[in-house]
Amino acid sequence: MKPLQIPKRYRQSREGMYVRCNKRCVNVTDKCCLSGKKLHTCKYGDKHQFLSKVYDPVTGKMKHGKSWPKDLRDFTDFQKLHLELKKQNDKSIITINEKPGLLTQCMKMYAAWIKDIDVPTYERKNNTEHYTRGEIRHLKNLKEALASKEVNADYLVITEFNKKHVEIIYDYLTGRFSNKSFNHQLATYRRFFAYLIDLEYPLVNHFKKVKPLPTKAKKEVVSIEEFKKLCSIVTPEAGVKFKSKKEGGKTKVFRAHLYTDYLINGWAFELYTGCRYEEIQTIKVKDIKEDHIATKDHKASRKKKEDVIRLIPMIDELRDLCARLSKGSSPDDYLIAPKETNRKNVTSKLSVGFTHYWAQVSDRKDVTFYSLKNSYATEMVKRFGDKVNLHLDFNTTMKNYVNELELIKTFNVPLYG
Template sequence: MKILKYKKFTGLHIVCKKCNKLIEVSQEVYKGCRHPIDRQRYKAILKQNGVRKTRDLKALEYDNAVKELIGFKDELSNPIQFVTQIPKAETKPELLNDCIMMYSDWLENVDVPFFEQKVRSKEYIRDTVGYVCKLKTYLENIGYKTDKTTIYQVDKNIVNKYFEELYIKSKSIATYNHNIRALKGFYKFLIATKGYDLINPLQYAKLKNEAPNPINVADNDFYKIINCLTEENSIQIYKNGVRKNRYRPYIKEAFELIAYTGMRITEAISIKYSDIILTQSGEIDYIIGVDYKYEKAHNHDKSKPKKIVPIPYSPELADLLKRLDYKNHLGEDRYLIGADENISRESMAKQLSHSFGFYRNKAGITSPIGLKHLRKSFLTKIETQTGLVESLGYQKTKSVIQNNYLVKPEIARAVRGKGFRLFEPDANK
């Protein structure tokens, strides 16, 4: 793998802008990064008064990058000079490749004014830029030399043909919609933020309906999957020969916790023993959950109290907590699931999601259910049995729950079970 020239210099690194990995350590493929040299940038990473300061450098030559790094260091050590610097005139690159790089930098808040900055996860930036790069790959496949193609040449007709092809080939509705949103955002950035004289070819593009009829995990299917969770016959073999062990010692309890709390996968496996609330008599009252999706969207600067979701008691949840020996760990800042595992909660969530699909197939279940559908099962049962699903705060509005989570056939069965009828019997008969 070819990389930018690198010699060890304090604070100087090389980062891949495609996957956000530092890659200067080795000339070989590093940590799975296989992206070409044109996705690489020199990056300054310094510490100033205990605070990490970073900047993507413009230079593509080692000596110039070192000079730029030293200049950045001088700016940090002289805050007055740093503030009063005369801003450089902003240029508008025309090449498609340069526009994509500029968009990637903007997503990372590089040279973005403080009051315009927005917190975005590395995964979001990686995926968004990746979707934009798919358009670039399409252009290359139909004969364009993208290193010479300008953004003005990628007109509405080309983009329309790209999405016509994607519409047919895309097996996942969500993936298709992600492509639409990413390209919309890319053109909106160029037009509204950077002032390019372009027409947004996706201005009126419509998304596919992702969930017209939500599905859930049937009780029998859930028990079948739980009973399949054994270490034996748990190796998944991919078409390319890669083998992965889908079993983990904590997997059964993890699936159950997700099912019995109704939280999203990462939210459920982030619950700790300190989140268990007891009644005055010492019995389980409820569990404190945190709505991470809301936090990322509306409280990324941690300026507000966390949005708490009180997870209600159920016999299944109480039994699970007993098996997890909650009484001997009450109040501990320790995860209920995989507390001793050296893995992030996000990575564990992906691992569990893949494992659920594997064990679903192993159990012979043909329904296209995933781990996320356990949340739909939970919220549907809360609604049919108590009618309090909105009040618990699992979603921001009831319309979101109604349209995306409640499984309508289950609602119909619950109505029937309650003895619903339209009219009283005719007394005259």
């Protein structure tokens, strides 16, 4: 009977696959453990059998998993059985109150929950894809942070998660992300552990003691003169951008065409309404009324768990724009880019296009597509004060969007003249 052998690449990868020589009770390498000669010369192949070991996260070592029958002689068959054993082991080796006990497993469970997978209808959260992608990305960053200090989340028992792990994550993230981005990730980790605690895991939410980092809202605005200058250069030719990417070890340069025929209309709509991305994507012709646009405030609706409708005042500029965009359209047509079936592409193209063209007319790098919302908020507060209804709380508008330097110009008039 031929001797058994694990291919070298699998022996070196610590996958837990071994061949046991029952003649000498040792693991087989690439040589006969009796003669020291090449393995194929071994005369005791009938004493060989495949052995699986699995990782024990409690001890941090490999432990005996299963000795397979001696008549199992094909490595491929053994590999399939070994992987199945590992899969079963991952699901059962550590449980807490009959629930998954390893950090990675808990993350997967949380990811399924925020996606409403196997969640009763009355408990569904209806989170947006953007939100769920963000939560999952933040959890991946947590795993990456732990791995930087050789802590494997796949084998970390959730009840062993402690302040030291939080410190590793804090130091890693604060060195790589902005304060605002860090705070978003911190919020995810708080929600994640709150979810586990709600499932009666015996845990402490250590992230509650981590203070959010100070942030300052970017309140750059775009003047009407700047906006007109921007729109004047929007052509297909000016929309060409050269990008590079690596393929097969080589860097290839290609052209990206960022021009679309609805860029100026989309930007103007943002400047005249201060809408969020979801609103721009979903407003239809039928939402346009005589003196306002009725749009669902998606963020507020999620927060209050009921539909919140925001009424956008129909200022003269907006009325003219809506009349032009809705001409010849049906009530159920989208107002902005009605032919674009992937609605998320609409705001993506508006944002990327704005950044590209803006760089050609200004060196103010902090200005983005969303700066148009700041422009709208600032002008509306100038005219109407706290009657502006951009947010449920007027203080939110003032804190995050209104440019005080622009607002103060309103007072540059004689007080007693």
